[in-house]
Amino acid sequence: MAYSFTVDDVAFLRSGAGEAALSACAELPLTDRTRIADVATAKRVVGEHYAAVLETVLLRRKAVTKVDGADRWLFTADAxxxxxxxxxxxxxxxxxxxxxxxxxxxxxxxxxxxxxxxxxxxxxxxxxxxxxxxxxxxxxxxxxxxxxxxxxxxxxxxxxxxxxxxxxxxxxxxxxxxxxxxxxxxxxxxxxxxxxxxxxxxxxxxxxxxxxxxxxxxxxxxxxxxxxxxxxxxxxxxxxxxxxxxxxxxxxxxTITDAEPDEVPVAPAGEWIVDPDGAVVRAGLVRHYGARHGLWQLDARIAYLTGDHPPPGVRAFRVLEHGPYQEKSLRAMLRRHEIGRLEILVRGLDVDPDALRRRMKLNGTSEASVVLTRIGRSPFAFLCRAEVIAPE
The missing domain is CATH 3.40.50.150 (Vaccinia Virus protein VP39)
Structure with missing residues (x-):
């Protein structure tokens, strides 16, 4: 359970003595294995505010990739x-x-x-x-x-x-x-x-x-x-x-907004499949994004886009082979391409990627991605090679 800071704790942490205590405890391992020894050290070095100091050291470590200057900030766990x-x-x-x-x-x-x-x-x-x-x-x-x-x-x-x-x-x-x-x-x-x-x-x-x-x-x-x-x-x-x-x-x-055009066709797959950023999908701007980059939809109700020239700076999927999706035919497709490591992306189908991957019994030496989706009422599989497109 997270430590509950008091105003007195914060006053101490902001003081010269608090800064010295934080510095003295900054290098403690603070792992499950070292917990008892770390607490004993903190009690000896810090005194009554040892728990506030240890919690602050831990929170600063967690915050370092989130908040600029986190190594000098004060936090509560919820905050x-x-x-x-x-x-x-x-x-x-x-x-x-x-x-x-x-x-x-x-x-x-x-x-x-x-x-x-x-x-x-x-x-x-x-x-x-x-x-x-x-x-x-x-x-x-x-x-x-x-x-x-x-x-x-x-x-x-x-x-x-x-x-x-x-x-x-x-x-x-x-x-x-x-x-x-x-x-x-x-x-x-x-x-x-x-x-x-x-x-x-x-x-x-x-x-x-x-x-x-x-x-x-x-x-x-x-x-x-x-x-x-x-x-x-x-x-x-x-x-x-x-x-x-x-x-x-x-x-x-x-940024993309609904003020941009959203007229895109629905047509068979081009050379690439593009899975738009989650912000674009959740904002309901898939068609706008497609229109901006000259892409089209595989199905009007599915968020995958396709085209012959993917947008710069994205991770896109070059189509190697595709066809109606059944586990038997997918397994054969993977064997033909000697796939041993497989990423599975799914939209519009009730498929558990981890369970499916286990059932495929992969034993090849190559790596690929498979995009599973629905086109109309039919399930389809697209075997792809993921590539990061260079930014402009």
């Missing part, structure tokens, strides 16, 4: 889990460049730090006093100046600032919840109290659009191929109805 990755937070902040912004659920400051770099003025508030004190520390570590105060997100302040919120998505027992009415604060209440204001709300990517009819724009954001969030935009902050933003850790990114 780190929900915190925006720095690349995602920067993307959102860029859309609000030059605006006055109020982060009404600022937590430990992951979004606040990036917002403050872009906004003309930035304030942050939270009900949780511990997280608020951590945010003060984290802003200072990032060299950010932002007004911070304790407040309920459902009690709006006067003004014209864009309101940014990231409701907690765990119930009273700490379990993740997908019901918007169980968010803290509840999604509908949040939208109601800020009706008429520009509002930006970060949510989980699986949120059904119909639960937020007040949102003028829904943006799906992925980072390095993983869909990270759905962001709801209301008021002048919204510019389209649907948007997909695809980010990479190297700083490259691209």
């Amino acid at each position: 780190l889990q929900q915190a925006s990755a720095s690349a995602v937070a920067r993307h959102r902040a860029k859309r609000l460049e030059g605006r006055e912004v109020h982060d009404v659920t600022c937590s430990i400051g992951a979004d606040l730090v990036e917002l403050a770099k872009m906004a003309s003025a930035c304030t942050g508030s939270d009900l949780d006093e511990v997280r608020l004190e951590m945010a003060r520390h984290n802003c200072a570590q990032a060299g950010i100046e932002a007004e911070l105060f304790q407040a309920d997100a459902l009690r709006p302040r006067d003004g014209n600032a864009v309101v940014v919120a990231d409701p907690a998505r765990r119930d009273s027992s700490g379990r993740r919840t997908w019901k918007p009415e169980d968010f803290a604060p509840p999604l509908d209440e949040l939208a109601a109290v800020y009706r008429g204001r520009d509002l930006v709300v970060k949510c989980a990517p699986g949120l059904p659009p119909e639960v937020a009819p007040w949102a003028d724009e829904i943006e799906l954001v992925s980072l390095d191929g993983q869909v990270r969030e759905a962001c709801l935009w209301a008021g002048d902050a919204a510019t389209v109805s649907r948007r997909a933003s695809v980010l990479r850790s190297d700083g490259t990114q691209w």
Whole structure:
């Protein structure tokens, strides 16, 4: 069970003595095997705040690939889990460049730090006093100046600032919840109290659009191929109805919206099959993406695209052989190509890739990918060679 920090813990961690304690414990292994010895060392070196120090060391290690400067930040376990990755937070902040912004659920400051770099003025508030004190520390570590105060997100302040919120998505027992009415604060209440204001709300990517009819724009954001969030935009902050933003850790990114053309044909497979980024699929922009890159659909209801020239910078699948899907015919296809390592992608069929791979009894020396899908009412298999297409 995660450690529960107190305000006194945070005050200690921010002090010179706390910094020295964190430095002294930073190299402890902190594994299951060394736990007893590590705790004994921390008690001897740190004293009464040893548990807060050890938890902070662990959380910093977990955060290093998510939050810039994590080795100097303070976290709680829940706050780190929900915190925006720095690349995602920067993307959102860029859309609000030059605006006055109020982060009404600022937590430990992951979004606040990036917002403050872009906004003309930035304030942050939270009900949780511990997280608020951590945010003060984290802003200072990032060299950010932002007004911070304790407040309920459902009690709006006067003004014209864009309101940014990231409701907690765990119930009273700490379990993740997908019901918007169980968010803290509840999604509908949040939208109601800020009706008429520009509002930006970060949510989980699986949120059904119909639960937020007040949102003028829904943006799906992925980072390095993983869909990270759905962001709801209301008021002048919204510019389209649907948007997909695809980010990479190297700083490259691209966006596609429903303002672009979406007329693509349905036709037999070309030389390549393209599986669009998950943000594009969840945002319902597969046809728009296909139209942008001169691709077409194998089936109007399936998210796979195909064409003779895949988009730059993606991992695409060059078709080697294809035909109606049956396990017997697929097994024969794999043997003809001497496949011993197989990636299986599935859309539109009830197939367990791991179970199917075991049944194929692979014993060749080559590697391939198989794309299983439905065309009309018929299942099809496409044996492919995956290739990463060079960026432009």
